[in-house]
Amino acid sequence: MMKNTRTKNKKQPQETPEVNVSDVMNIVKKFLDKEKFKYIETEEQACEIIVQGDNLIMQLVYYVYKNHLILRIPHFIRNVDVMRPKLVFMINRFMEEILDIRFEVGEEGKSISATCQLLLEDALPTERQLRFLTMLIMNVADDYYPKFMQAIYGKEGDASFDAEMERDIGEGIDEIEEGFPGPAIKTLKIN
Numbered sequence: 001m002m003k004n005t006r007t008k009n010k011k012q013p014q015e016t017p018e019v020n021v022s023d024v025m026n027i028v029k030k031f032l033d034k035e036k037f038k039y040i041e042t043e044e045q046a047c048e049i050i051v052q053g054d055n056l057i058m059q060l061v062y063y064v065y066k067n068h069l070i071l072r073i074p075h076f077i078r079n080v081d082v083m084r085p086k087l088v089f090m091i092n093r094f095m096e097e098i099l100d101i102r103f104e105v106g107e108e109g110k111s112i113s114a115t116c117q118l119l120l121e122d123a124l125p126t127e128r129q130l131r132f133l134t135m136l137i138m139n140v141a142d143d144y145y146p147k148f149m150q151a152i153y154g155k156e157g158d159a160s161f162d163a164e165m166e167r168d169i170g171e172g173i174d175e176i177e178e179g180f181p182g183p184a185i186k187t188l189k190i191n
Contacts, residue, residue, distance in 0.1 A: 019120045021045050021064045028062045028069070031130045053142030060138065069118040069125055071133050073141045075111040080152050083109040087151050094144060100133075101140050112148065114141040 025045050032039045032047060039047045046063035061072045082088075082105055091103045091112070104113045116137045118125055 019064065019067055019124070024064050024069060024120065024124060025062070027124055028130065031127055034127070035131070051138055053138060053145075055142050056145045058138065058141060060134070064120070067120045069120055069133075071116050071118075071137050073114040073137060075106065075113055076141055076145065077148055077152070078106075078111040080110060082112055082152070084151075087148070090147070090151050094147075098140055100136060103144075 028047055037049045039049045041047055046061055048061050051058050058073045058076055063070050100116050102115045116133055
């Protein structure tokens with residue numbers, strides 16, 4: 001019998017090496033020290049800072065999860081019903097405009113968090129990347145906070161409220177009143 005000498009050249013999927021979480025967090029701490037942020041180190045290898053914007057005081061958390069450096073402003077809106085069709089539509093619209101930021105509705109449906117992330121495949125984060133991501137998430141959450149508050153507490157039927165909502169989320173807002181898209185809610189839940 002003849003042996004089959006032909007071997008199939010199958011490429012094995014390459015696994016991305018895990019980053020060293022403590023190395024990444026040390027870089028984050030050095031960045032925060034250099035920028036003169038006072039931070040709290042948590043047991044879960046995360047750093048938390050408190051920052052004040054024009055509209056809101058935010059808690060900003062830095063942590064590593066599955067080779068991503070995550071910056072999260074947890075529950076900057078809380079204890080209100082955010083599962084309203086117009087509000088969820090507005091969140092989706094904001095995320096289309098700003099690709100680097102995600103707004104997530106908590107599983108309980110009563111809070112909104114903002115997150116952005118940096119993929120850590122080949123390199124550790126640079127100071128420039130950290131500065132950019134920090135300023136981006138802080139400014140976006142601060143700028144969009146009044147719009148969320150207007151959508152949550154504004155009076156529908158009020159001409160100024162309706163004009164503001166139309167300007168912020170555009171045309172098509174009336175289309176979602178009757179058939180609220182259920183799958184959109186699932187994509188916004190925090191895993």
